[in-house]
Amino acid sequence: MITVIYSIVGVLVFLLALDLWFRRGYDPREPPILAPNIPLIGHLVGFAKHATGYAAMVSVGRPEEIFAINFFNFRIYIINSRHLIPAVQKNKLLSFAPFQKQFTGVLTRPSKHTLDLFDTDHIHELTRVQLAAWTPGKDLDHQNVRVADTLMFEMERLSEQISMQGGAVTDFFEWTRYTNMIAATNGIYGSANPMRNSEVWDAFLGWYPNMMKHLSGYPSFLLKESAKARDRFLNSFDEYLQNDHSDAGEVIFARERLFSRDQVPVKDMAGSQALFTVGLVGNLSPTVFWTVWDIFSRPQLLAEIREELERVAVTRYEDGEGPIFELDVAALKSRCPLLLSAHEETQRTRFRHANVRQVMEDTLLDGRHWLKKGSMLIIPNKMIHNHPEVWGANAKEFDPRRFTSEKGLPIGRSALSTSYAFLAWGTAPTLCPARQFAATQILLFTALMVLRFEVDPIYGEGQWRMPKLLTGALAVIEPPEEKMDVRIRNRRGAEGSWRLKMGESKTRVPIASG
Ligand code: HEM
Numbered sequence: 409m410i411t412v413i414y415s416i417v418g419v420l421v422f423l424l425a426l427d428l429w430f431r432r433g434y435d436p437r438e439p440p441i442l443a444p445n446i447p448l449i450g451h452l453v454g455f456a457k458h459a460t461g462y463a464a465m466v467s468v469g470r471p472e473e474i475f476a477i478n479f480f481n482f483r484i485y486i487i488n489s490r491h492l493i494p495a496v497q498k499n500k501l502l503s504f505a506p507f508q509k510q511f512t513g514v515l516t517r518p519s520k521h522t523l524d525l526f527d528t529d530h531i532h533e534l535t536r537v538q539l540a541a542w543t544p545g546k547d548l549d550h551q552n553v554r555v556a557d558t559l560m561f562e563m564e565r566l567s568e569q570i571s572m573q574g575g576a577v578t579d580f581f582e583w584t585r586y587t588n589m590i591a592a593t594n595g596i597y598g599s600a601n602p603m604r605n606s607e608v609w610d611a612f613l614g615w616y617p618n619m620m621k622h623l624s625g626y627p628s629f630l631l632k633e634s635a636k637a638r639d640r641f642l643n644s645f646d647e648y649l650q651n652d653h654s655d656a657g658e659v660i661f662a663r664e665r666l667f668s669r670d671q672v673p674v675k676d677m678a679g680s681q682a683l684f685t686v687g688l689v690g691n692l693s694p695t696v697f698w699t700v701w702d703i704f705s706r707p708q709l710l711a712e713i714r715e716e717l718e719r720v721a722v723t724r725y726e727d728g729e730g731p732i733f734e735l736d737v738a739a740l741k742s743r744c745p746l747l748l749s750a751h752e753e754t755q756r757t758r759f760r761h762a763n764v765r766q767v768m769e770d771t772l773l774d775g776r777h778w779l780k781k782g783s784m785l786i787i788p789n790k791m792i793h794n795h796p797e798v799w800g801a802n803a804k805e806f807d808p809r810r811f812t813s814e815k816g817l818p819i820g821r822s823a824l825s826t827s828y829a830f831l832a833w834g835t836a837p838t839l840c841p842a843r844q845f846a847a848t849q850i851l852l853f854t855a856l857m858v859l860r861f862e863v864d865p866i867y868g869e870g871q872w873r874m875p876k877l878l879t880g881a882l883a884v885i886e887p888p889e890e891k892m893d894v895r896i897r898n899r900r901g902a903e904g905s906w907r908l909k910m911g912e913s914k915t916r917v918p919i920a921s922g
Pocket residue numbers: 504534535538592596684685687688691692693695696761762763764831832833834835838839840841842843846884
């Protein structure tokens with residue numbers, strides 16, 4: 409026993425000595441360093457377990473407006489005051505691009521030529537063309553119409569299954585994730601969408617849960633199966649690009665034109681186009697799932713949102729065959745403030761992503777904090793989303809009307825107490841370019857669910873109990889870790905034929921991040 413104790417103490421002393429040795433490069437002008445619980449490796453373990461959510465965890469209760477943590481001789485600065493965010497946004501020496509390079513490099517392993525493009529104007533051009541393809545107008549409509557058609561098809565299938573069996577039992581998260589994945593990928597990739605093939609979806613699921621491990625340099629012999637799944641998944645996109653995909657969304661062609669101009673090999677193009685699936689499965693799916701969960705688990709809110717939708721966005725007709733319900737998508741996007749606000753409150757309260765920047769040169773942040781070249785800077789958004797100075801004394805509560813004005817209208821960025829209060833779509837200048845595409849899908853899926861179905865939990869002894877969350881996934885909101893079986897029924901009074909009124913529209917979803 410004594411030997412074991414001596415060994416543990418010996419290892420700790422050794423790690424502590426190494427830790428101190430790695431701190432030799434510390435400049436006293438830098439933010440103070442937070443020591444890990446376990447010398448040397450404590451922070452590493454924390455990030456491996458909680459991904460970027462760890463930054464928010466260690467910030468709780470700390471008095472400094474910025475502090476640092478050490479990974480061996482690598483420094484990470486963590487912003488702990490919202491007042492520093494404008495200084496981060498304005499500082500051109502703090503860049504997101506190196507992470508895009510690392511992310512693409514590790515996950516899809518492109519050629520050196522392609523990776524080098526990340527250090528050129530190519531990356532800004534990529535952001536520009538993506539944003540143009542996802543800005544409200546005919547190109548976005550083209551993608552959204554296919555998303556809507558797929559959602560309608562999946563909902564109809566569910567409704568018919570319920571009619572035949574009197575109810576459908578399903579794992580609510582799995583069903584929501586698949587339905588939204590297939591809708592969004594049909595929208596983006598068109599009728600040749602590789603994700604329609606269940607083997608490709610399975611391959612993605614064999615790779616996706618391990619992405620953080622690939623990114624944090626786990627030994628490759630431990631990730632062999634995951635790497636095989638990745639190769640199967642990426643190969644299917646290679647085939648997709650080499651075959652007819654002429655009805656894909658404009659975002660695919662805009663990127664292809666740029667990739668061709670910059671002589672990116674087809675294999676590398678395929679890897680890049682395939683990576684959209686990560687944004688979809690990691691970000692869109694848990695966001696839409698929790699939006700629906702937060703509404704269904706509050707009967708009063710559910711009733712109020714149904715009333716708003718039926719008043720503003722649904723028209724009911726009768727023909728000889730029975731009732732027809734028409735959902736007006738333009739009205740859904742811009743004239744249903746309670747639905748939008750409830751969704752944004754889900755994003756605000758559940759968001760756990762942290763924005764990251766690399767320090768490109770030694771720089772003085774806000775004239776006070778010395779940041780060393782090559783270090784990383786993290787803004788844990790959770791801290792800002794919970795801040796009473798921004799959101800008031802009830803900052804930690806779910807208030808579905810928080811994002812509506814006194815007149816009941818949606819509040820945009822200008823009505824927030826600061827322009828950097830709501831960070832669910834990122835922090836300028838790196839805002840998600842797909843936000844109008846994704847927000848439209850979230851509102852549409854949620855509206856169809858609440859209008860057409862009743863959902864009762866079977867898991868959690870029949871209560872809407874919060875499940876255990878999956879930490880460490882590459883996702884802006886943590887998905888549930890456990891199975892969540894629910895019983896879905898057709899809603900009384902909403903049975904009939906459902907159709908959408910899409911129309912050509914320039915209507916934006918007035919999201920609070922702009
Ligand atoms: C609810 C859904 C989504 C959320 C909350 C979300 C959030 C974000 C955030 C926070 C960033 C900035 C990253 C950072 O600063 O760390 C980002 C970037 C990005 N997102 Fe999304 N995203 C969503 C859906 C999607 C979808 C569906 C796609 C693609 C189909 C997508 C494509 C991208 C791309 C390409 C970037 C990189 C931006 C650039 O190149 O400048 N996102 N997203």
